[in-house]
Amino acid sequence: MTSTNEFIELSERRSAHNYHPLPIVIHEAQGAWVTDVEGKRFLDCLSGYSSLNFGHGNPKIIAAAQEQLSRLTLTSRAFFHDQFAAFAAGLGDLTGKDMVLPMNTGAEAVETAIKVARKWGYEVKGVTQDRANIIVMEDNFHGRTTTIVGFSTDPDARGGFGPYTPGFRIVKYGSVEAIREAIDEDTVAVLLEPIQGEAGVLVPPDGYLTQVRELCTERNILMIADEIQSGLGRTGDTFACDHEGVVPDVFVLGKALGGGVVPVSAIAADEDVLGVIRPGQHGSTFGGNPLACAVANAVIEMLGTGEYQARARELGAVMHERLRTLIGHGVVAVRGRGLWAGVDVDPSVATGREVSEALMSRGVLAKDTHGSTIRLAPPIVVSEEDLLWAVDQLADAIRELRERTA
Numbered sequence: 001m002t003s004t005n006e007f008i009e010l011s012e013r014r015s016a017h018n019y020h021p022l023p024i025v026i027h028e029a030q031g032a033w034v035t036d037v038e039g040k041r042f043l044d045c046l047s048g049y050s051s052l053n054f055g056h057g058n059p060k061i062i063a064a065a066q067e068q069l070s071r072l073t074l075t076s077r078a079f080f081h082d083q084f085a086a087f088a089a090g091l092g093d094l095t096g097k098d099m100v101l102p103m104n105t106g107a108e109a110v111e112t113a114i115k116v117a118r119k120w121g122y123e124v125k126g127v128t129q130d131r132a133n134i135i136v137m138e139d140n141f142h143g144r145t146t147t148i149v150g151f152s153t154d155p156d157a158r159g160g161f162g163p164y165t166p167g168f169r170i171v172k173y174g175s176v177e178a179i180r181e182a183i184d185e186d187t188v189a190v191l192l193e194p195i196q197g198e199a200g201v202l203v204p205p206d207g208y209l210t211q212v213r214e215l216c217t218e219r220n221i222l223m224i225a226d227e228i229q230s231g232l233g234r235t236g237d238t239f240a241c242d243h244e245g246v247v248p249d250v251f252v253l254g255k256a257l258g259g260g261v262v263p264v265s266a267i268a269a270d271e272d273v274l275g276v277i278r279p280g281q282h283g284s285t286f287g288g289n290p291l292a293c294a295v296a297n298a299v300i301e302m303l304g305t306g307e308y309q310a311r312a313r314e315l316g317a318v319m320h321e322r323l324r325t326l327i328g329h330g331v332v333a334v335r336g337r338g339l340w341a342g343v344d345v346d347p348s349v350a351t352g353r354e355v356s357e358a359l360m361s362r363g364v365l366a367k368d369t370h371g372s373t374i375r376l377a378p379p380i381v382v383s384e385e386d387l388l389w390a391v392d393q394l395a396d397a398i399r400e401l402r403e404r405t406a
């Protein structure tokens, strides 16, 4: 039998080292729990960066996938297929938008939004050709394509990959004034995450999204919300923008839209925006394929009942209450909304990596983001008991690390 260390060594030997995984080799999973190749169980508090909001092996999603898998998986968009209409209508209804455009990965959906915003700028707003600019935020994370990393402020994400695509202006996240100052007559869009996930689950000040919405409307600029990580139930609402009752011009979705089964992403917008794209101007061989649509349709149906959103809200309140008791005990700050938290561990106690490793040895899988922040985002199907147990493991792990440094 191959051991954990052998699997890791064999994986690392022939793979680019573009990740720094925790030393666990997962074999199977159900709900919020994963099992490694040695039979050890771990509570998944990362959920594939919120791709697994509905849990591993969710019965409804798996049933939809299996049914579709045995019948029809790919047609390309050269033809129609019988899952597409329900997908377009379902996602349109969920977002309240006229139209959707499906892609596969999150980065592709962001790229799609950028292309649509530029074209809208030239054709509808009347911006001079090739002059469009898009305002983006410091510490953003929108994916890994060459255009997207060009407007990242993370040196690891960006460094060494130039020359960079022009047409982006980076401003401070959370400041409406900074956006206002950056706007000129060529500005076509403001692209932001309603809560910045990779940056450490940074929640902007109250009223920020509302004010950005007002400013965009006033200046005839598209508000593009990247809800790839924040959307689809995670924050206790269908979309993080719902918290302020804000409706962006363009929703960018991904991750959980694929139910943890296949990559499914999309943008949703009204016809005056998305209508600028005509045949041949954008597409993807796999985008909107029958399997992707069948899975997404199950996800959209599950979100339609509101039960996952309510559960994330309720469990999130419990989780945040418990996490806040750790402040002053090796934790300096806790942020987030719904079943989503960024926990800043005192850097003098341990690095985020050390906390993640200590958590893993206690049966909890979580990953650090920048520096000493631990992100907690368990599947929404997690039981309250398991969730509180995980927070206890975090408390105990930090206590042990503090004793080590004391």
Ligand SMILES: *Cc1c(COP(=O)(O)O)cnc(C)c1O
Pocket: 049, 104, 105, 106, 107, 108, 110, 141, 142, 143, 144, 193, 197, 198, 226, 227, 228, 229, 230, 254, 255
């Ligand atoms: C994960 C993520 C992306 C990129 O999605 P991929 O599927 O990895 O390309 C973009 N934006 C946000 C906010 C994300 O969390």
